[in-house]
Amino acid sequence: MNFEDTPQEAAFRAEARAWIAANAPRQYEQELKKSSLGRTQLAGANILEVAKAWQKKKADAGWACLHWPKEYGGRGASPIERVIWQQEEGAFGKLSYTFIIGHGMCGPTMMAFASEDQKRRYLPKLASGENIWCQLFSEPAGGSDVAGLRTRAERRGDDWIVNGQKIWTSGAHYSDYGILLTRTDPSVPKHKGLTMFFLDMKSPGIEIKPIKQANGASDFNEVYFTDVRIPDAHRLGAVNDGWNVSLTTLMNERMSIGAGVPTRYTDLFEFCCNLMLADGLAIEDRNVRSKLANWAVRASGLKYTSMRAISALSKGERPGPENSIGKLVAGSMIQDIAAFAMDLEGAAGVLSGPDEAETAGKFQAMLLRAPGTRVEGGTDEIMRNIIAERVLGLPGDIRVDKDVPFNKIPTKGRA
Amino acid sequence: MNFDFSDEQKQLRDQARKFLAEKCPPRAVRAVLEGKTPYDRELWKGLAEMGFLGVAIPESYGGTGAGHLELCVIAEEIGRALAPVPFSSTVYLAAEAILLAGSQAQKQKWLPLIASGAAIGTLALFEGKGNPSPQAIKLSAAGGVLDGVKKPVPDGAIADFAIVAARTASSGRDTDISLFLVDMKADAVQAKPLNNVDPTRNQAEVTFSRCRAEPLGVAGEGWSIVSQVLDRAAVLMAFEQVGGADRALEMGRDYALDRIAFGRPIGSFQAIKHMLADMYVSATLARSNCYYGAWALSTDASELPEAAAAARISATQAFQHCAKNNIQVHGGMGFTWEFDCHLYYRRANATALALGSLSYWEDALIDRMRRRNAA
Numbered sequence: 001m002n003f004e005d006t007p008q009e010a011a012f013r014a015e016a017r018a019w020i021a022a023n024a025p026r027q028y029e030q031e032l033k034k035s036s037l038g039r040t041q042l043a044g045a046n047i048l049e050v051a052k053a054w055q056k057k058k059a060d061a062g063w064a065c066l067h068w069p070k071e072y073g074g075r076g077a078s079p080i081e082r083v084i085w086q087q088e089e090g091a092f093g094k095l096s097y098t099f100i101i102g103h104g105m106c107g108p109t110m111m112a113f114a115s116e117d118q119k120r121r122y123l124p125k126l127a128s129g130e131n132i133w134c135q136l137f138s139e140p141a142g143g144s145d146v147a148g149l150r151t152r153a154e155r156r157g158d159d160w161i162v163n164g165q166k167i168w169t170s171g172a173h174y175s176d177y178g179i180l181l182t183r184t185d186p187s188v189p190k191h192k193g194l195t196m197f198f199l200d201m202k203s204p205g206i207e208i209k210p211i212k213q214a215n216g217a218s219d220f221n222e223v224y225f226t227d228v229r230i231p232d233a234h235r236l237g238a239v240n241d242g243w244n245v246s247l248t249t250l251m252n253e254r255m256s257i258g259a260g261v262p263t264r265y266t267d268l269f270e271f272c273c274n275l276m277l278a279d280g281l282a283i284e285d286r287n288v289r290s291k292l293a294n295w296a297v298r299a300s301g302l303k304y305t306s307m308r309a310i311s312a313l314s315k316g317e318r319p320g321p322e323n324s325i326g327k328l329v330a331g332s333m334i335q336d337i338a339a340f341a342m343d344l345e346g347a348a349g350v351l352s353g354p355d356e357a358e359t360a361g362k363f364q365a366m367l368l369r370a371p372g373t374r375v376e377g378g379t380d381e382i383m384r385n386i387i388a389e390r391v392l393g394l395p396g397d398i399r400v401d402k403d404v405p406f407n408k409i410p411t412k413g414r415a
Numbered sequence: 416m417n418f419d420f421s422d423e424q425k426q427l428r429d430q431a432r433k434f435l436a437e438k439c440p441p442r443a444v445r446a447v448l449e450g451k452t453p454y455d456r457e458l459w460k461g462l463a464e465m466g467f468l469g470v471a472i473p474e475s476y477g478g479t480g481a482g483h484l485e486l487c488v489i490a491e492e493i494g495r496a497l498a499p500v501p502f503s504s505t506v507y508l509a510a511e512a513i514l515l516a517g518s519q520a521q522k523q524k525w526l527p528l529i530a531s532g533a534a535i536g537t538l539a540l541f542e543g544k545g546n547p548s549p550q551a552i553k554l555s556a557a558g559g560v561l562d563g564v565k566k567p568v569p570d571g572a573i574a575d576f577a578i579v580a581a582r583t584a585s586s587g588r589d590t591d592i593s594l595f596l597v598d599m600k601a602d603a604v605q606a607k608p609l610n611n612v613d614p615t616r617n618q619a620e621v622t623f624s625r626c627r628a629e630p631l632g633v634a635g636e637g638w639s640i641v642s643q644v645l646d647r648a649a650v651l652m653a654f655e656q657v658g659g660a661d662r663a664l665e666m667g668r669d670y671a672l673d674r675i676a677f678g679r680p681i682g683s684f685q686a687i688k689h690m691l692a693d694m695y696v697s698a699t700l701a702r703s704n705c706y707y708g709a710w711a712l713s714t715d716a717s718e719l720p721e722a723a724a725a726a727r728i729s730a731t732q733a734f735q736h737c738a739k740n741n742i743q744v745h746g747g748m749g750f751t752w753e754f755d756c757h758l759y760y761r762r763a764n765a766t767a768l769a770l771g772s773l774s775y776w777e778d779a780l781i782d783r784m785r786r787r788n789a790a
Contacts, residue, residue, distance in 0.1 A: 001484060001710045003416050273785065283785065286778075293777035296784065297729040301700030304418070304707045311418040322703070325696045381685070387695055388688035392668050395683040 003307075005084075009314065012081050016063070016088045023057055024092045025050060032091040048174060051095040055129025065103055065127040072111065072119055073127025079313040101170055102126050102133030106179045109249045110198065113236035122177065122198075134175035134201070136166040136223060137246065141411070143168075144382050146181070147190045147243060148409070151225060153182035153197070160184075160197065160235070162205075162228040168376070172208045172221040175201045179249065180230075181242050186407040193406055194242030199230045215368035263330045264366065265299035268292065268337045271359060275344055282344055291340060298329055321391040328383040335370035338363045418706060420488060427481075428488040434465055435496035441755050447499035447615045448758065453573050453608070454617065459500045460532050468506060469530025472514070477527030483647075483713040487654045487705070494655030494734075495662045497762050499615040501535045501570035503655065503769065507648035508569075509536025512578045512594070515647075516632030516640045521596060525576065534575040539565040539597075539621055540641060546775035547645060549592045549638045554623065556581035556595060559630065561603075561623040569769060571619030572606040574599045579628065580637055592637035595628035603627070613765035615758065645770055646723040650708035653723075653730035656766055657705050660698045660730070663737040663759045667691055667744040674746075687744060694737045701726075701733035721787060724780035731767045731776070738763035 005013055028050060031042055041047060058064040059073060066082045068074025077085070086093055096103070107126055110119060125131040142149035151164025162182060172178070178201050185193030205228035210218040237245035272292060275282040282288045306326070309319035341363035342349030348356070352364035374380050388394040401409045420428070438461050446452055462468050471486040472478025479485075486506070493502050510529050513521055513536075528534035542565055545551045554563025561581055568577065577597050584591040597604060603626035611618040632640050668691055671682030681687050708726030711719040738759040742749035749756040767773060 001418060001420065001706070001713065003418060003710075005416065009416075269784065269788075273788065283781065286774075289781040290774060290777045293724075293728055293780045294732075296780060297704055297725045297732070298700060300707065300725050301703045301729055304703035305699060307416065307418040308703060308706065311416050314416050315419075322699050325699050328692075329696060329700070381689070384689040384692035385685070387692040388682075392688075392691055392695060394668065394671060394688050394691065395680055397685065398679065398683060 006314065009080060009084060013084050013088060016085050019061060019063065020088055020092070023061070024089075025054055025095075028095075029091055032094050035094060047095075048098060051098045052129045054092065054095045055099060059124075059128030064129070065107065068107065068111070068123070068127060072107075073124035078316075080310065083310050083313060098132060098171065098174075099129055101135050102131075102175075105135050105249045106133040106177070106198070109179055109196070109236060109245065112248050113196070113245055114198070115233075118233075126177075131176040132171060132174055134169050134172050134178040135249065136169055136172075136178045136180040137249075138168040139165060140167050144379055146246070147194065149181060149183060149194070151180075151182050152186075153184050153195060153230070155184075155232075156229075158232050160195075160230045160232060162197075162199075162225045162230060164225050166223040166225075167211070167220075169208075169221045169223050170219065172201065172223050173210065177201055179236065181246050183406065184242070185240055187405050188240070189403055190401060190406045190409065191243040193240055194246070195239050196236040196242040196245040197230050197234050198236060199228070199234060203228050203230070205229070213372060215365070215372070217369075219372075263295070263299045263302060263333050264337050265295050265333070267362065268295065268341055271341055271363070272344070277344070288344070295333060295337060298333055302326055302329055321387075324383070324387055324391065327377065328380055328387070331370070331374040331380060334366060334373055338367035338370055342367060418710070420484060420709075424484055424488050427485055428492060431465075431467065431489050431492040432495070434461070435492050435498060439496040439498050441497075441758070444497045444499050444615050444755075444758055450614065454501055454570070455499050458498060459535075462498075462500065462502070463530065463532025466530075468502075468532055469526075471506075472510060472526050472530050476522055477530040479530075483651075484709055486651060487709040487712070490651045490654035491658035494658030494762075494766075497615060497659065497758055501537070501573060501617070503616075503648070503652060504537035504570040504574065505529055505535050507651040508538035508644060509574075509576070509578055511647045512538060512631065512640060512644045513596075515643055516594065516636070517596075518631075521629075521631065525596075528575075535570060535573055537568055537570050537574040537577045538641075538644065539568045539571065539577045539579040541565065541567055546771040547641065549589050550587075552580050552582050552592055554579065554581050556583050556593060556628070559595070559628055561595060561597065561626040561628050564620060564622050566620035567609060567611070567618040568606070568621045570617045571599075571621045572608040572617055574606075577621070578631055579623070580641055581628075583634060583637075589638040590635040592641070593634045594631040594637040594640055596631045597623070597626060597628045601626060611765065613761040615762065616765060646720050647712060648770055649723040649727040649776070650705070650712045650719075652766060652770055653701070653705045653708060653726040656730035656734040656763070657698065657701050659759055659762055659766070660694075660701060660733040660737040663734070663741040663756075663763070664691065664694045664698055666756065666759070667694065667737070667741040670745050681744075690740050690744065694740055697733040697736045701729040704729040721780065721783040724776050724783060727770070727776045728773060728780060731773050734759075734763040735767055 028042055042050060055064060062075050065074040066077035066085050067079060070076050107123060110123060126133055137146050139149040139151060153160040153162045178199055180197045180199055182195055183193055184195040205226045207224040209222045211220045211222055212218055269292060272282040272288055305322050309323045312319040352361040354360050389396055438458050443455050447454060466479040467489050469478030470481045470489055471483050474480040513525050529536060542551055542553055554561060561579060577599055579595045579597050580592055581595055582591055583593040603624050605622045606619045609618045609620055671687050672680055674681045704726045708722045711722035742756045742760060745754060745756055748754050
C-alpha cells in the first residue's frame with residue numbers, strides 16, 4: 001500500500017507539470033484557487049474567453065480530452081494519466097467547467113453513435129473548446145423521470161421537425177451544438193418511443209431563456225423549440241432507440257473520477273479556527289468540535305474513496321462502485337455546513353452582504369445554492385436508487401407506466 | 416499509486432474468512448453469549464495455529480512477521496464473524512504495548528506466548544466512568560507495588576497478564592503515569608467478570624492489592640505509550656468494525672431480497688432501499704478512512720494519530736448505523752433472540768466504547784487537525 005507513482009506515471013506527471021508551469025495562465029491562479037466550483041468568475045476578465053484560450057492551448061499541445069483517441073482531438077491517454085493530469089492542472093481545471101457537459105457527456109455519445117465523418121468533423125473542435133456543447137434532456141415533465149419527456153420530433157422527408165421545451169440546460173446560451181432527446185412515437189411505452197439527435201444551437205426556431213433560480217442566480221436555461229429542423233443525418237442511434245443512447249450519456253456523467261467532490265469542509269474548519277464566540281474560539285467549543293469531526297471523516301472518507309478508485313485505474317482495473325457515493329454525501333454536507341456556519345454567527349448569520357466581516361457572505365451564498373446541488377445531475381433520491389439497485393442488487397421500482405402507451409399515461413395528479 | 420491491499424493480503428483475507436466461516440459460525444458466538452464458556456478456546460487455538468495471532472509479531476519473537484497490513488485484513492474478518500475471543504485485547508493492546516515499549520526480556524517472554532495462543536493479554540486502563548486521560552488514573556504504584564481497581568478491563572477475567580497504567584507521581588503532568596506488566600494469576604490480583612451489553616466479549620473489574628509488578632517501558636512515559644497504543648489499536652479496531660458493518664449490511668440486503676410483504680420483496684420499497692443505500696455509504700466512507708489508517712499504521716507515518724482518529728470515528732459510526740438499521744430492515748424478527756441481528760448490534764455498541772467513546776475520538780481528531788494546520 002503506497003501513494004507513489006509508478007515510474008511511467010511519474011514520468012507522465014513530470015511532463016504534465018512542466019508543460020503546465022510553462023503555459024498556464026498564472027495571472028488567474030490565486031483567483032481560481034479561491035473560487036468554489038461552479039460558475040467561476042474572474043475580476044477584470046471574461047471567464048469564457050480565458051477558458052477557451054486555455055483549452056485551445058492545451059489542445060494544440062495534445063493535453064485536451066486526454067483519454068480520447070488522437071484522431072478526435074485527444075491524446076489516447078490511459079485513465080490514470082487523465083487523473084494525473086487533473087491533479088496537476090489543479091485550480092486551472094476550474095476553467096474546464098464550461099466544457100464539462102460537452103467533454104463528459106456529448107463527446108462520448110457522439111463517439112459511440114455518430115458517423116466516422118461526423119466524429120472527425122465535430123469532436124476535435126469540441127476537444128479544443130472552439131465549440132461548446134450542451135445536453136438537452138430534462139423537461140418540465142421529465143426530470144428524474146427523464147423518459148417522461150414530451151418534446152416531439154416528427155419526420156418530414158430527410159428532416160425531423162422538433163417542437164417542445166427543455167429545461168435546466170447548462171450553458172445553452174453560449175453553446176454551439178447540443179445533443180437532444182426527443183419523443184418520436186407517443187403511441188408506445190415511454191422508453192420505446194425516444195430518439196436522440198445532435199443539432200446546431202443556432203438553428204432557426206430555438207429560443208433560449210435564462211432561468212432565475214431560487215438563489216437569484218442564473219446558471220441554467222429553458223430552451224424552446226418551434227418547428228426546428230434537424231437533418232436525419234444528425235440522428236444518433238436508431239429511431240426510437242434514444243433511451244439506450246441516453247444511457248451512454250448518463251453513464252459517462254457518473255464515470256468521471258479524480259477531480260473529487262468538493263465538500264467545503266476546509267472552509268468550515270478554517271472558519272471555526274478563527275471565529276471568536278462569547279467564551280472563546282469556536283473550535284474550542286465541544287459541540288462545534290463534535291460536528292466538525294463528523295464532517296471531517298466524511299470529507300476524508302470521500303477523498304480516500306476516490307484514491308481507491310484511482311488505484312484501480314493505476315492497476316488497469318475498473319474502479320468499483322464506491323465512487324457513486326460522492327455526490328450524495330457532498331450535497332447534503334455542503335448544505336449542513338453552510339447552515340451550521342451561519343448558526344455560529346448568531347443573529348448576524350442572516351446577513352449575506354459581501355462586506356460582512358466574517359466570511360463575506362460565503363456560507364450564506366452556499367446555503368442558498370445547496371438545494372440545487374442535491375437535485376442537479378441526479379437527485380439524492382435517484383442516487384440512493386442507483387446505489388440500492390446497481391451496487392446492492394435490490395429490485396427496481398415497480399413502474400406502473402412501464403407497459404402503458406406514452407399518450408395514455410396520466411399527466412396530472414389531482415384532477 | 417497503490418492505495419489498496421496487495422493480492423497476497425487479499426488472499427490472506429479470503430483464507431481468514433473461510434477459516435472463520437467454518438470455525439466461528441453463529442452458534443459458536445452464541446455459546447459465549449449464553450455464558451456456556453467465557454471465550455471460544457478451540458477458535459483461539461485455531462487462530463494461533465493459522466498464525467493469525469502473531470501476524471504482526473516478528474519471527475524472532477515467534478510470530479509470522481507479516482506486518483500490520485496483514486493484521487488489518489484479519490481484524491476485519493474477526494469483526495465480520497463476531498469472533499468471541501480475546502483478540503483485540505491481546506493482539507491490538509497487549510502485544511502492541513510490548514512491541515512498542517517492552518524490554519528485550521519482556522518481548523522474548525510474552526510475544527511468543529501471544530503468538531502461540533498460550534497467553535491472553537490485556538490493557539488495564541480505565542477506572543470507572545470517563546475516557547482515556549492521565550488525570551483519571553488513580554491506581555498507585557509505589558516502589559513497583561500496585562494498589563487500586565481497574566474497570567472495565569476487556570477480557571480481564573480470562574487474561575494471563577495485563578499492562579497496567581498506574582500513577583507514579585502527582586505533578587498533574589502526563590509524566591505522572593507509568594506502565595507495569597502484571598501476572599494476572601498472582602494472588603494479589605482479583606478479577607470479577609461484569610455484565611455488559613456484549614457478552615460475547617468479556618469485561619471485568621480487576622483489583623490489585625499490594626501487587627508486585629515489573630515496569631513496562633521507561634518510568635514516566637506511560638501516558639505517551641498508552642496514547643500510541645490507543646492510536647494503533649484504533650486502526651485495528653476500526654477494521655473489526657468495518658467487517659461487522661459490512662456483514663450487517665449484507666444481512667439487511669439479503670433479508671430485503673427474500674422477505675415478501677404487500678406482495679413484493681421489501682427491498683423494492685424505496686424506504687428500505689434508501690436505508691440500505693445509506694448504510695452502504697457509511698460503510699464505504701469507513702472503509703476508505705480505514706485504508707488510510709492502515710497505510711499510516713504500517714508505515715509508522717507521522718499522520719497516524721489523525722488517520723487513526725478518523726478511521727475510528729468513521730468505523731464506529733458505520734458499524735452502529737448498519738447494525739441498528741439491519742434490525743430495522745428485519746422488522747419484528749430482527750428483535751428476536753433467535754435472529755443474529757442483535758449480536759451485531761451488541762458488538763457495534765460495545766466496540767464503540769472500547770478505547771474511549773466517540774466523543775473522545777472526535778475531540779482527538781480536531782486537536783490533531785489543528786496541530787497539523789498550525790504546523
